Amino acid sequence: xxxxxxIEAIIDEIKKFRDERDWEKFHDPRNLAICLSVEAAELLEVxxxxxxxxxxxxRFREELADVFYAAFLLADKxxxxxxxxxxxxIKKNAEKYPVDKSRGSNKKYDEI
Numbered sequence: 065x066x067x068x069x070x071i072e073a074i075i076d077e078i079k080k081f082r083d084e085r086d087w088e089k090f091h092d093p094r095n096l097a098i099c100l101s102v103e104a105a106e107l108l109e110v111x112x113x114x115x116x117x118x119x120x121x122x123r124f125r126e127e128l129a130d131v132f133y134a135a136f137l138l139a140d141k142x143x144x145x146x147x148x149x150x151x152x153x154i155k156k157n158a159e160k161y162p163v164d165k166s167r168g169s170n171k172k173y174d175e176i
Contacts, residue, residue: 100134
């Protein structure tokens with residue numbers, strides 16, 4: 065039996081919270097994707113017209129948590145292993161952005 069990761073435990077807590085409120089009926093993939101986009105925009109709003117040192121740290125934490133909430137529920141809806149899909153993406157990005165060509169550069173992979 066594989067051990068439960070911290071991410072899986074967090075997803076279970078989110079689903080418990082959701083299920084206690086009977087909100088799953090609102091959490092179809094379309095609405096979760098919209099929620100993720102809205103929460104990401106609210107995260108951006110924390111930085112609007114401010115330098116990094118001026119942001120409200122508590123609001124930043126709350127908005128970032130909302131982004132994770134929506135993203136984790138969306139991944140769960142499609143039975144995706146969050147750790148696995150992130151590792152797969154890192155591997156793809158490593159191929160697109162080899163260290164010797166991309167170190168210290170902000171150029172996109174097709175420009176390096």
